[in-house]
Amino acid sequence: MLRFEKLYSMGHEEVIFFSDSSCNLKAIVAIHDTTLGPALGGTRMWPYKDEEEALEDVLRLSRGMTYKAAVSGLNLGGGKGVIIGDPKKDKSEALFRSYGRYVESLNGRYITAEDVNITVEDIEHVFQETNNAVGVAKVHGGSGNPAPYTALGVLRGMEACLMKSNNDRSLRGKVIALQGVGSVGFELAKLLNEHGAKILFTDISDENIARMKGQIPNAEFVKANEIFTVNCDIYAPCALGASINDETIDKLKCKIVCGAANNQLKEDRHGVELKNRKIVYAPDYLVNAGGLMNVSIEFEGWSDSKSRRMVDSIYNTALDIFKISDEQNISVNKAADILSERRIESIAKIKTSYLGNLGHRFPGRKKRD
Numbered sequence: 001m002l003r004f005e006k007l008y009s010m011g012h013e014e015v016i017f018f019s020d021s022s023c024n025l026k027a028i029v030a031i032h033d034t035t036l037g038p039a040l041g042g043t044r045m046w047p048y049k050d051e052e053e054a055l056e057d058v059l060r061l062s063r064g065m066t067y068k069a070a071v072s073g074l075n076l077g078g079g080k081g082v083i084i085g086d087p088k089k090d091k092s093e094a095l096f097r098s099y100g101r102y103v104e105s106l107n108g109r110y111i112t113a114e115d116v117n118i119t120v121e122d123i124e125h126v127f128q129e130t131n132n133a134v135g136v137a138k139v140h141g142g143s144g145n146p147a148p149y150t151a152l153g154v155l156r157g158m159e160a161c162l163m164k165s166n167n168d169r170s171l172r173g174k175v176i177a178l179q180g181v182g183s184v185g186f187e188l189a190k191l192l193n194e195h196g197a198k199i200l201f202t203d204i205s206d207e208n209i210a211r212m213k214g215q216i217p218n219a220e221f222v223k224a225n226e227i228f229t230v231n232c233d234i235y236a237p238c239a240l241g242a243s244i245n246d247e248t249i250d251k252l253k254c255k256i257v258c259g260a261a262n263n264q265l266k267e268d269r270h271g272v273e274l275k276n277r278k279i280v281y282a283p284d285y286l287v288n289a290g291g292l293m294n295v296s297i298e299f300e301g302w303s304d305s306k307s308r309r310m311v312d313s314i315y316n317t318a319l320d321i322f323k324i325s326d327e328q329n330i331s332v333n334k335a336a337d338i339l340s341e342r343r344i345e346s347i348a349k350i351k352t353s354y355l356g357n358l359g360h361r362f363p364g365r366k367k368r369d
């Protein structure tokens, strides 16, 4: 059962259950913190075993979005949606339109987008019912596929890590061990190739391996379990979370860990262990924020150059985080949390003492006719 103590301890403002038996909609939206602006975060569809599991997930993910938006300098809060169901069997236009009506009922406090198992087509149905959806197709004023911007953010993160460890941000000649060449990993490989880096890559999808071999023939394939042990400058996790764990951490021969995957550290203490081993770790929720930055500017009129300019800021923010980590002798993941919390606290003070208006810095999408 959801208890207020839990919401107090995690800092959530609101949790809403949406149900519509006509289309079998069972969804939960969690709004974590709207100090900086409306809560933005994707909706995930997953066959959760029960409401409890779905609730745990949405509480954890929405909190993560608050930190990601804050550290990225966005005027957005953190929120997330989960739809309980099997994405292979339970999707329908009615379900997503019903969900869209509920999102609309939140009057802009929550803005949704794609997450695991939610496609642009699904979001287009949501968008039929609410303006508070991003990640819509370019033909409808959206920003399209976020992967190239996420990949650019990871590249900027790598440059910041290199600056920290070598006093030179250049990727030329550096060896990158790339785990996962899906949407983001493949875009990142293209950028790394253009920057003169040498790529060792792995994946478990034959199709994605073949695409790499066909389009980036310089890149060298290694077996999935060898990616941790290869000699390299940077290990780039772009597949699943928790790849830095008790089993892998001793095998790493890299000087830097920087990739797109969410929650790369199995536990926070692995961030401390990376620091003890003098491996520079790029905070995952900062360096993979390019996709969020990209969708956030749909409201003001998306453009490629605006998006790239914003994503480039990841370089300087990463350097700021490294500075906090060094000054306070704490792990980089802890330092990223501190930078996020500092920003939220400082803006909260302005809001109450002077501006008094939550929404004006984020005008929302212009109403359609």
Ligand code: NAD
Binding pocket: 146, 147, 150, 179, 180, 181, 182, 183, 184, 185, 202, 203, 204, 205, 208, 224, 238, 239, 240, 241, 260, 261, 262, 288, 289, 291
């Ligand atoms: P994706 O599903 O397109 O690609 C993931 C790739 O990893 C696939 O090719 C898959 O075969 C491979 N993979 C899975 N398990 C593996 C393993 N054990 N070893 C090697 N390869 C493995 O996903 P994506 O959109 O590229 O996202 C990659 C990661 O980045 C995810 O953790 C995601 O949450 C995170 N992320 C993505 C975005 C985005 O814009 N797509 C934004 C922020 C964070």
